[in-house]
Amino acid sequence: MATVHLPSGLTQFTGGLSTLTIEAPRVADLLATLAARYPELGPQLDQVAVAVDGEIYQDPGYQAVRPTSEVHLVPRIAGG
């Protein structure tokens, strides 16, 4: 199962958990599982980018997640 790390600002919506394990083949499935498990977290997820094993995707979608993947939710960034 992939290990998912949340920024501390979101742990208020997960009962204080900052690291979770989730089985999901793709990022979209992982986010859907997160939102289902923690309904209050769902509305917060539209402003996050997702890092999978160090690569950050601004528009997280169908990137593959491996069972050994380290996934970080990070602030979505706008550039100039």
Place this chain on the structure above:
Amino acid sequence: MSERVFKYIGTRPIRHDGVDKVTGRANYGADLTLPGMLHGAVLRSPHAHARIVSIDTSAAEAVAGIKAIVTGKDFPETTAKLALGEAAIDLHDIADNVIARTKVLYGGHAVAAVAATNPDAAREALSKINVVYDVLKPVLTVDQATAPNAPILHDAMVTKGVKDAKGPTNVAARMELKRGDVEKGFAEADVVVEREYRTPTVHQGYIEPHACVARFGEDGRAVVWCSTQGPFAVRDQVAAIVGIDPALVKVIPSEIGGGFGGKIVVYLEPLAVALSRKAQRPVKMVMSRDEVFKASGPTSGTKIRVKIGAKRDGTVTAASASLYYEAGAYRGSPAGAGMACAYAPYKFPNFFIEAFDVVVNKPKVAAYRAPGSPMASFAVESTLDEIARELRLDAVDLRLKNAAAEGDHAPYGPAYGPIGVKTILDAVKNHPHWSAPLGRNQGRGLALGFWFNGGMNSSATVLLNPDGSAAVITGNPDIGGTRAAQALMVSEELGIPVERVRPIVADTDTSGMTDVTGGSRVCYATGMAVINAARDVREQLRARAAKIWDVDVESIKWEDGQAIPPPGVEKAPHPLGVADIGAKMAHTGGPIVGRASLYAPMAGPGFGAHICDLEVDPETGRTTILRYTAFQDVGKAVHPSYVEGQIQGGAAQGIGWALNEEYVYNPSGLMENAGFLDYRMPVASDLPMIETVLIEVANPLHPYGVRGVGEVPIVPPLAAVANAVRQATGIRFTELPLSPPRVLAGIEQASRQPVGVS
């Protein structure tokens, strides 16, 4: 990757668009004129905060030459969100920012627009539009916006990121990052420094104002010519705001005279399309400089509190920060980015960072070169300078002691790949600038800076001509020399001279979908698409050579721009160059076109360090920059001259931010210095030649190692300048700009202490 020897990458050819630009032939946003074209103008709010009671346009409609008038009622309500790549944008807010419906939220907010046969008639009509306002008290700072009983901008706003938050409030969002045990870390520190910093609202200051021409045809199709960083972003915003099918909108980007993030969101384009639809004639709209300052997006004014604790040897044990960023009139400041960037160059074991996005009665902020990072860096790097002083440590050594390296986790989560922080700091330490002597009233400052560098959607097409020349088509307006960089990439992959590659910036009907020219992403992400498209051409050339020689394509090598046949092939000519194969295109299968499109992850992190030497005149408070050296890990410099130019430009903008630039507001909340005479940006004669040191730690995500360059260099200057002023004057200034009046007041407040090298 690092062993690859390049033939064209790393050379410095003259840019393909250079002659047109220096001779004035290049067409910018305001240069287009169409038959029957009308002139548009915008009526803007004279109040910083007011309810619109009524708008009466009847007298304006009677002005001779007036062909169309629009107000907020002419635009549909939309609640859609648009993923523009760089940011998910709330179209309701953008539409309301383009033209106010029920409230004006800053001085300069558009309330009506007109189109007339000449500019004088348009201006006269504006003067005859009668708007009745119910004037409200404005809030102009985060302190005012967050005070008890503060006037509220948006009645429905609640704080995102806070569980069970109640509104209404002016705090649009709260974000937080944490690692380790901060209190324990501070308890272990031998020295703790805590300061509060403020930075003003500043503008990107692009020389070319916003400008466009729109033509809405009888067939319901709209064509928009405009100066923009993102034609596809303009297309999608215009369609949603005006309420038409995006399939009916075509956007043709002009040359662009600077953007720096400020030409991604639309301001004039929806108004021009709506006016053209009403008038059934083309409409041109051009902002004045006054309008650019008051009604386009600057970047956030900020209040930042930083606390850092360290051991005597310089090891930082804990750090905390509270960042308050003004968003302007609608939610969406770069506070989150500031939070992520603040401690990014370092491997602090314990930290706590919180960031607040706060709405105020100023223009909605837009992206500005590494949005959010320069202010955070100013606060953190100034505090680290104080730590170094208290511990009597060299500023480079303190940073080396705490510098992040490959494998360390970024404050925002993931582990870093190969990064250049320590390599940069070693280069600083070994550079003669760092040890050069200083004179009386002079000081030297050092600061680090970080930016992510973007990825996202890019497309490219490479067309081969029968003579062996090529064209490369992308949808990215060329701001920083990307045409030349893309041509170099095609040259490298095909082995043809860069002068024989024509780079083309195409419109939204011609190029594959491509995200904006921004986020330092073009050379990296669109560059990868260009490389892949050129490789597509190369594979087709191999296949054509195989046909010519009647051998298996797998047996053909490609070396130095030529197809090499397998041993035993006697048929002449061989080897076959690009022009040889191109000449036989018609006989071997027809034209050769390469294409590629991709979605790139964010590029490798970019870091830089700047050294600033300056002299402060103790009589006037005026600061003169004496010497400036910028070090940056650029991954791979495709065209070193334009990489250096980006770094010099970013440094110059950052120096302006540090020394002079600020929006000045009167008590009513109206900007008082909306012009370049009173909003002081640095010009060439203000600065010495900025020396650049390019460091190349290859980015493993790019085939050449490209990292992205354009944003990092605006991050360090704020603190580099402030730290130098600290050394020159003995005074720690915590509020920007360090303009002569502020510096002089600081010197006088310090009881005219002797000024000199400390």
